[in-house]
Structure formats: C-alpha cells, structure tokens
Amino acid sequence: MAVHVSESSDEFIQTLENRNVPVTINAEEMPLSKDGIDTRTPSDVVFISQARLNVTKVLEINIWTGQTFFVLDFKRCHVSEEDLLEIFTDFWTENIVKVVAFVSALPMNEPLIYGYVPFSEASCNRVRLVKEVLASGANQLKLVSSGVTDFYGCVLNTSAVDLPPMVIFTDEASRRGTFDLEGTEISIIKEVSKKMNFTPWFSKPKDGHPWGWIHPEPHGAAGEVYLKESHFGVGLLATTLERFQYLDVSAPVSPILECITFAVPLGAVKNQHGWMEIYVTEFSLSLWIYVGVTFALAALTYWTIAKNYQNRRQSVSGVGFFLFSTFLGVPVKAPVPLPLKCFFLGWIWYSYITVVSYQSLMKGRLTVPYRPREIETIRDFLDSHLQCVGYYNSIVFVTYKAEGDLKELAARCKPVRFGMKEGFDRVVTRKDIGYLREITSFKYYTLINPRLKGKVHYVKECASEYYPIMVLQRNSPLTKPTNKLIWQLFESGILMKWRNKYIHDVKPVAPPVIKLSLRHTFSPFIALLSGIFLSVLIFFAEQCAHRKILRVTNVFDVFIYFMCRRKVSAIN
Incomplete structure (x- = not known):
C-alpha cells in the first residue's frame, strides 16, 4: 500500500520534531491491499511505533480494512503513557486524523495495538489495548475503522440547564444528587450513550449561570464545555456566533422553531374596548x-x-x-x-x-363572548406599563443587532435570575412585568400548574425564533455520531414523539369577564x-x-x- 501524507500532517510532524519528539516516516513493508484501498484520500489512521514496524502483521487484524495509513516511527525504545497522551491529544486538537493507534514492541510476532479515547474523563483509561476491545464484542470492532465509537463505559459529564420539557430536573433526583433526568434533549444524550458506550452524568452549571457564555470569562453550560469540564451542554441552547466559533454545534434537537416571547398579565393592553363596542361586537x-x-x-x-x-x-x-x-x-x-x-x-x-x-x-x-384585549405584539407590549425582565442570555439573544421595536425593547429589559415559579408569581400577583422566556417552557409550566390557566397570557408575536441545539467540545469525537443520531430521530418522527410526551398544546381557558357585557x-x-x-x-x-x-x-x-x-x- 502506498503511503499518503497530507501537507497538514507534514507540518504536524515538524511540530513534533521541534518538541524533541523523534519522528520519521516509515513507508517500508507497506503491502498493497487486496481490497483496492483508495490512497488518494487523507490519512485516517496513524500508527505510532516504538520500533521498526512490521506492517504486514498489523494489517492482518480485520478492523483496518478500507483505511489509508502513515506511520510515525520512534527512534527511542520506550515511550511513556504521558508522552503518548500528549501526542494523541495534539493529533485530535489539530484535527488531522480520525483515529490514532499506538503499536508497541512485537513479542512473538504479535503486535500489541493500543487505541486512544480522546477527551475522556480523568478517571477513565485513555490508552486501551485493541485486543481487549476485540474480545469485548463485535459491536466495538469499528473502533479504528470508523473513528472513536466506544468510550469503554467512561462517565461523561453533561452541563444541563433546568429548562423543561427539554431538560427536567425532578425533585427526587435533586435530593439524591444523582441527576437521572428526563426530557427531550436528555433522551437524546441517553440514546447516544448507548451507542457510544459511556455513562452520562448530568449536573447544573456550577456557577449558577444557565446557558452562559465564553467571553470575557467562561460561564454556564457553554463555559463548562469550552473549559472541557463537560462534553455536552443542553437546555434549549441557541446557535450564536461565539458558540459556533469556539464549540461544536449539533443538529437541531427540536423539530419545530422555538419562540422567545412574553408571559404577561391578562388585560394588560393599554386601550381596552368601550362598553358600547362590547355590546355591538358580542353578537x-x-x-x-x-x-x-x-x-x-x-x-x-x-x-x-x-x-x-x-x-x-x-x-x-x-x-x-x-x-x-x-x-x-x-x-x-x-x-x-x-x-x-x-x-x-x-x-x-x-x-x-x-x-x-x-x-x-x-x-x-x-x-362572540367578550374577552378583554390582550398584548399580542411587541408594539402592544411597549405601549403598556409592563417592565421587561428575563435571563441575561435571552435578552442578549433577542436584542443583538436589534432594530425598530426590538431596539426600543432592549432599553426596557432588565436581566434577572429568578426561576419560572418566581416569574409567574410576579406576573399573576403584582402584574407589573412581562417575563421573557421560551414558549415551550411556558406551555409546559402551565400544563403542570393548572392554577395558572386563565390567569396568564402569552404574546403571540415572537421576539426571536431559533432551532434549539446542543453544544459539544471543539473537534469532539461525539459530534459526528450525535448529529447522525439526531437526524435519524428526526426522520423517524421520534423527536416529535418525545416532545409530545412532555408537552401538549394548552387549550385556552376563557378569562374572567371584567367589563359589562351581555352576559x-x-x-x-x-x-x-x-x-x-x-x-x-x-x-x-x-x-x-x-x-x-x-x-x-x-x-x-x-x-x-x-x-x-x-x-x-x-x-x-
């Protein structure tokens, strides 16, 4: 088999040599494949060898079929695990190849090939013997041929924003401290964990910020993923320029657009109907x-x-x-x-x-039963006496490069950190705010709190719309299989089924009549x-x-x- 080494690989090898890591390209004893392997594509697998490598023996293992290779041959006899981890991490960070394997000395003419699990938790072994993988079952034979598909049961952390119905923290789970969560996005993570063989661990962002940001300092779910403290960030996240630049963004995790709007008190619009208009329009x-x-x-x-x-x-x-x-x-x-x-x-x-x-x-x-006029547009909200409040991320997302009414809205919005319960209590009792959140969460909260029916109105016009996504570490091996799974769930209709499992359209309830009418x-x-x-x-x-x-x-x-x-x- 001919050897193909891309320009980016040459640059990377030069970088390794500059770091006093002796590396040479060994193209000898590379046999031509009977399967007609296409060598015109960039290298997919890298062998790092301690000694002169008998590639023929290595290629006898059936999991290499269909790949192209190049070999890094170490001139020294021993390579520590720390050196290997450092080199492997550099390979993944530079995004040069899909799979890296280390080939040790060849006792009894049988190569010992070790695979590397990148970006895993410190508690997991990041260098594993491929022969152990082969013995563990046929489902793991694609470790090298298709990239990393097995995390050997590692515990991978997920930073989750408590935002039902996409992420649901139950009271019982919170008391135990072992967050076995529910929700649409949580179901996706659990399904990925089955296919990638890892144990998901869910936790709220440590600093108390929900979605968070990266600059000027990392905070929230996005910040923990950026700092590699978590592998996933979930909870109705939106694609922003910052997240797209510094993180991997998944495919949409919801089959419908998410609407950011206001929960407002009933009858809060400034100009209501007169009594004569009520009598005329009721028939x-x-x-x-x-x-x-x-x-x-x-x-x-x-x-x-x-x-x-x-x-x-x-x-x-x-x-x-x-x-x-x-x-x-x-x-x-x-x-x-x-x-x-x-x-x-x-x-x-x-x-x-x-x-x-x-x-x-x-x-x-x-x-036509009388109903008080409600706030239905951003303009109606601006004309009312209500104060705009919401999470910092929601306000920034809605008002970023805003014009017209949204620009005026930005001047009236105040960042707060109280949750859904506190927000609704203030809307219902004090009736002085418009609470800015996602309509999916509004509907779910109304569904599980019947006392709110007929007391809160949701503005029909969206301040902003987006498709929710998950964020992952940059160049994460989880990105590609996660996106593939999400699209399969979308095409099969399972995503919509999961969404309907946790939220249903709330039927409108007739509000109390507050003005004289025919009734x-x-x-x-x-x-x-x-x-x-x-x-x-x-x-x-x-x-x-x-x-x-x-x-x-x-x-x-x-x-x-x-x-x-x-x-x-x-x-x-």
Missing part, C-alpha cells in the same frame, strides 16, 4: 342580520294586521302598540303610556333573541321572560273564569274571545 354579524330581518317581518306583519282589522293605516307607534299588546296580553283600552310600551317591547324582543342565541346549538356562530344581563332576561309568560297565563285564567268579554279592540282580544267561547260551549 356576530349573522345574528345582527337575523335581528334586523326579524324586526322588519314583525313590523310588517302587525302593520298588515292592524290595517285589515281597523281598516286604516297604522303608524309606527301603532304597530308597536299592537305588538306590545300581543306579547303582554294588555287590553288595548288600558291607559299605558306609549313610551313605556315601546320600552317593554324592545326589552322583550332583545331578551328573546339573546336567550335564543346563547342557548341554541349555534351559539358559537351567533355570539351580565342574561339572568334578568330570563326573569323578565318568565314574568311575561306567567302574566299571560293569569290573563287567560281571568278571562276564562269570568266568561266576560270586554269590548274587543285588537287581534289578541278576538283570539281570547273565541277561545273562551269554545271552552264554555264545550262545558255546557
């Missing part, structure tokens, strides 16, 4: 059309009846007069003032239509109609009991006359 347009048509038909009907009965045209007041008499059963000759008749007439029709609208099966189409007069409507019905029954009873028909002057009296006469005839 839908279709019902107002129905009311107009009904009144027109009623007026035409009674006007026609009056004309035929008295053989003369009736005025508008006369039509109302007959209509009033018909509904109430009041004799025409009764001295009732016309304005009072018109008032009761309008009230009765209004009551009837309102009751039918709210009690019918079509009330969803006929009525306030609903009970008086029922009482009035009941009284009218009772008065009509009494009127019938009186007319039939006395069997006295007074002077007939309207249609209703004629009806009563004939009804009572038929009843008397039947008795006789």
Whole structure:
C-alpha cells in the first residue's frame, strides 16, 4: 500500500520534531491491499511505533480494512503513557486524523495495538489495548475503522440547564444528587450513550449561570464545555456566533422553531374596548342580520294586521302598540303610556333573541363572548406599563443587532435570575412585568400548574425564533455520531414523539369577564321572560273564569274571545 501524507500532517510532524519528539516516516513493508484501498484520500489512521514496524502483521487484524495509513516511527525504545497522551491529544486538537493507534514492541510476532479515547474523563483509561476491545464484542470492532465509537463505559459529564420539557430536573433526583433526568434533549444524550458506550452524568452549571457564555470569562453550560469540564451542554441552547466559533454545534434537537416571547398579565393592553363596542361586537354579524330581518317581518306583519282589522293605516307607534299588546296580553283600552310600551317591547324582543342565541346549538356562530384585549405584539407590549425582565442570555439573544421595536425593547429589559415559579408569581400577583422566556417552557409550566390557566397570557408575536441545539467540545469525537443520531430521530418522527410526551398544546381557558357585557344581563332576561309568560297565563285564567268579554279592540282580544267561547260551549 502506498503511503499518503497530507501537507497538514507534514507540518504536524515538524511540530513534533521541534518538541524533541523523534519522528520519521516509515513507508517500508507497506503491502498493497487486496481490497483496492483508495490512497488518494487523507490519512485516517496513524500508527505510532516504538520500533521498526512490521506492517504486514498489523494489517492482518480485520478492523483496518478500507483505511489509508502513515506511520510515525520512534527512534527511542520506550515511550511513556504521558508522552503518548500528549501526542494523541495534539493529533485530535489539530484535527488531522480520525483515529490514532499506538503499536508497541512485537513479542512473538504479535503486535500489541493500543487505541486512544480522546477527551475522556480523568478517571477513565485513555490508552486501551485493541485486543481487549476485540474480545469485548463485535459491536466495538469499528473502533479504528470508523473513528472513536466506544468510550469503554467512561462517565461523561453533561452541563444541563433546568429548562423543561427539554431538560427536567425532578425533585427526587435533586435530593439524591444523582441527576437521572428526563426530557427531550436528555433522551437524546441517553440514546447516544448507548451507542457510544459511556455513562452520562448530568449536573447544573456550577456557577449558577444557565446557558452562559465564553467571553470575557467562561460561564454556564457553554463555559463548562469550552473549559472541557463537560462534553455536552443542553437546555434549549441557541446557535450564536461565539458558540459556533469556539464549540461544536449539533443538529437541531427540536423539530419545530422555538419562540422567545412574553408571559404577561391578562388585560394588560393599554386601550381596552368601550362598553358600547362590547355590546355591538358580542353578537356576530349573522345574528345582527337575523335581528334586523326579524324586526322588519314583525313590523310588517302587525302593520298588515292592524290595517285589515281597523281598516286604516297604522303608524309606527301603532304597530308597536299592537305588538306590545300581543306579547303582554294588555287590553288595548288600558291607559299605558306609549313610551313605556315601546320600552317593554324592545326589552322583550332583545331578551328573546339573546336567550335564543346563547342557548341554541349555534351559539358559537351567533355570539362572540367578550374577552378583554390582550398584548399580542411587541408594539402592544411597549405601549403598556409592563417592565421587561428575563435571563441575561435571552435578552442578549433577542436584542443583538436589534432594530425598530426590538431596539426600543432592549432599553426596557432588565436581566434577572429568578426561576419560572418566581416569574409567574410576579406576573399573576403584582402584574407589573412581562417575563421573557421560551414558549415551550411556558406551555409546559402551565400544563403542570393548572392554577395558572386563565390567569396568564402569552404574546403571540415572537421576539426571536431559533432551532434549539446542543453544544459539544471543539473537534469532539461525539459530534459526528450525535448529529447522525439526531437526524435519524428526526426522520423517524421520534423527536416529535418525545416532545409530545412532555408537552401538549394548552387549550385556552376563557378569562374572567371584567367589563359589562351581555352576559351580565342574561339572568334578568330570563326573569323578565318568565314574568311575561306567567302574566299571560293569569290573563287567560281571568278571562276564562269570568266568561266576560270586554269590548274587543285588537287581534289578541278576538283570539281570547273565541277561545273562551269554545271552552264554555264545550262545558255546557
């Protein structure tokens, strides 16, 4: 097999020589592969040898098939483990090759090949005998051929931001101190640990900062990953220029965009509806059309009846007069003032239509229940009296290079460090802040706290949107397999299934009515109609009991006359 050494490899070898590490390229005894290995690609595997290397013996191990190599041959007889770790770390940091293996002396013509697990915890052995790996199972045969795929059960730390439903710290786990967490991103880490054979350990950032940053000093989850104190940083993190420059960024861990918005008190918008607007808009347009048509038909009907009965045209007041008499059963000759008749007439029709609208099966189409106006846009929030508060990272992310309303919002936002519970308590009780957080966390917290339903409103307009990601150490061997797994979970729909496991869309609850509307007069409507019905029954009873028909002057009296006469005839 021919040897291919890239320019970057030459530079790196020169660096090793400058550090007094004797290195030479040994291209002898490199046989041609029967499998036709392509040597035009950069080297994937590096052998570091203590002595002259019998490559033929080394290549007899079946895990090397399909790779290209170059060999570093040490002129000295012994290489300490510390020297190996230093060299291996340099290889991974420079991102020259995928896999590094150390070949020791060849006792009994059998090479002892050691693999290196980069960036592992100090408690794990970072140099392992490949033959031990081969004996441990077929799943680990790809250690060298496909990069590092096995961490030999090492404990790898994950800095997790307590941000349900992506990362859920349970109270029981917190008391034990062994954080066996739940959540969408935690499920991804656990799935990666099964494939990469490591034990995940979850902990909150030590300095108390949630997401954190790298400059001017590393803080939070991102800072711990940058300082190589953790391998993963999780918790609805966003891709920023700083994180992209100094860390590895995973594929999106959520199938939908994350929205950063406000939780605000109910009815906090500055300009609310007036009482007249409430009365007009509570009925839908279709019902107002129905009311107009009904009144027109009623007026035409009674006007026609009056004309035929008295053989003369009736005025508008006369039509109302007959209509009033018909509904109430009041004799025409009764001295009732016309304005009072018109008032009761309008009230009765209004009551009837309102009751039918709210009690019918079509009330969803006929009525539009009153709701106080809510803050729905950033502009509405800026016009309100509310103070913008949120975590420092959220405020910086939203207001970075902001223009227009967001630039004005940046001047009103104040960084705070209280959690979700404290934020919601202040929104509900003091009603003086708009709490800036991720909508996913808002919905989850509302779901597990039913007392908040109908008390908090979430602004529909997003201050910013992004796809959540995880951060890993720069050039981490975990990046590629993690991204591959995330895309597989996304394409199979498992990511959405995990998300739905912890959060569901919260159904809106009707807020309390705080202004006068039709619902306030609903009970008086029922009482009035009941009284009218009772008065009509009494009127019938009186007319039939006395069997006295007074002077007939309207249609209703004629009806009563004939009804009572038929009843008397039947008795006789």
